[in-house]
Amino acid sequence: MLNRASLDRALLEQYFERILAANGPALSRLAASYTNTLSDRDDLLQEIAVAIWQALPRFRGECSERTFAFRIAHNRGITHLTRARTRTSGSIEDEEIEVRDPAPGPESDLAQRQRADRLKQAVHRLPVAYRQVIMLTLEGLGYSEISEVLGISESNVGVRLNRARQLLHDLLENWK
Amino acid sequence: MNTDVELDVWREQWQADGAVPLNLRRNVERQSRLMRIGLICDTLVTIVMGGGTTVLALRSPESDFVLVAVATWLFLAVAWAVVLTANRGLWAPSAIDTATFVELSVRRCRSVLTTIWFAAGLFLCEVVFGLGWAYNHAIKGHATWWSWLFFSSLRIDIVWVCTLAFFVAIVWYRRKKRAELACLLELRREIAGPIGPRR
Numbered sequence: 001m002l003n004r005a006s007l008d009r010a011l012l013e014q015y016f017e018r019i020l021a022a023n024g025p026a027l028s029r030l031a032a033s034y035t036n037t038l039s040d041r042d043d044l045l046q047e048i049a050v051a052i053w054q055a056l057p058r059f060r061g062e063c064s065e066r067t068f069a070f071r072i073a074h075n076r077g078i079t080h081l082t083r084a085r086t087r088t089s090g091s092i093e094d095e096e097i098e099v100r101d102p103a104p105g106p107e108s109d110l111a112q113r114q115r116a117d118r119l120k121q122a123v124h125r126l127p128v129a130y131r132q133v134i135m136l137t138l139e140g141l142g143y144s145e146i147s148e149v150l151g152i153s154e155s156n157v158g159v160r161l162n163r164a165r166q167l168l169h170d171l172l173e174n175w176k
Numbered sequence: 177m178n179t180d181v182e183l184d185v186w187r188e189q190w191q192a193d194g195a196v197p198l199n200l201r202r203n204v205e206r207q208s209r210l211m212r213i214g215l216i217c218d219t220l221v222t223i224v225m226g227g228g229t230t231v232l233a234l235r236s237p238e239s240d241f242v243l244v245a246v247a248t249w250l251f252l253a254v255a256w257a258v259v260l261t262a263n264r265g266l267w268a269p270s271a272i273d274t275a276t277f278v279e280l281s282v283r284r285c286r287s288v289l290t291t292i293w294f295a296a297g298l299f300l301c302e303v304v305f306g307l308g309w310a311y312n313h314a315i316k317g318h319a320t321w322w323s324w325l326f327f328s329s330l331r332i333d334i335v336w337v338c339t340l341a342f343f344v345a346i347v348w349y350r351r352k353k354r355a356e357l358a359c360l361l362e363l364r365r366e367i368a369g370p371i372g373p374r375r
Contacts, residue, residue, distance in 0.1 A: 020201070025194025042197050049204045050211070055270045068271050075270055075277040078363060082281070085359040086352065116189040123190075128366045132274065137183070138190040151273030165183065
């Protein structure tokens with residue numbers, strides 16, 4: 001017979017699987033925007049997943065699952081950034097980031113991939129305050145959800161998003 | 177390009193990638209296990225040290241061992257009390273918003289920097305007590321107390337090596353934490369309000 005603890009654990013595991021399945025790719029992209037290499041991204045993603053797993057028993061549904069997961073992910077990202085900047089004693093965002101090798105395929109796919117990689121590089125170069133807002137916007141979050149994740153007002157989200165879009169546009173234009 | 181269309185194009189390009197490592201679930205389990213072991217270790221040190229000296233005091237006919245047991249429990253109690261006091265109000269669920277999290281991280285870092293001095297002081301007290309106790313129980317015959325302190329046995333030499341290693345580690349850790357605090361304060365400034373692009 002299953003006891004209560006193992007039943008709770010089974011439920012938590014189910015819940016955890018569901019959050020990972022729904023947000024895994026978004027969390028991976030988020031981890032990538034805080035790191036420079038693919039192995040660092042995987043390490044950060046693992047840290048994020050561990051933090052979600054540990055915070056899950058205390059989650060009472062005060063916010064949506066996505067907000068819950070993204071808050072944890074950004075907080076782990078901030079911790080990673082602090083450690084990385086401490087190690088390199090400065091900004092790591094200006095360094096070139098590692099992107100995956102383009103898979104063989106039609107030329108149109110390659111061009112699309114290159115555009116996506118350029119976008120990633122450009123987002124990575126934005127100051128943290130703008131990077132966070134644009135990342136969450138690109139993931140499809142609205143003003144109120146972004147404000148809940150970051151702990152800033154909705155009007156502040158709007159101001160930052162406008163500035164972030166302008167900066168991103170300029171960076172991508174200069175790349176051409 | 178219309179800005180909303182541009183945003184949609186970016187969104188499509190952004191969401192095109194997002195690989196999740198296949199072994200992520202297994203790695204999470206392994207990492208959680210390791211963290212649990214780490215937590216148990218802290219308690220285990222208390223039980224082994226405190227319990228060990230208590231057993232020694234109960235079994236030994238010498239009353240001096242009672243002093244060692246009492247002192248060990250006293251040191252452990254002071255260490256736990258300071259750690260718990262320093263961490264009071266610094267615990268929060270990891271799902272708090274980013275602005276609050278950065279604020280909390282700054283406070284945690286400052287608390288660690290304060291606790292480091294205490295750790296150094298406590299360690300010094302333990303070494304002084306331990307060496308004092310050992311000197312009182314040492315076989316007499318050394319010309320001076322300092323010749324006993326530096327040249328009497330390998331065990332005493334190990335104490336010195338450990339003390340040196342401890343203080344080197346403390347200095348390194350303090351430097352690391354100070355650099356971390358500086359980074360956190362910079363991040364807090366960056367996150368607190370819209371700022372210009374980094375040039």
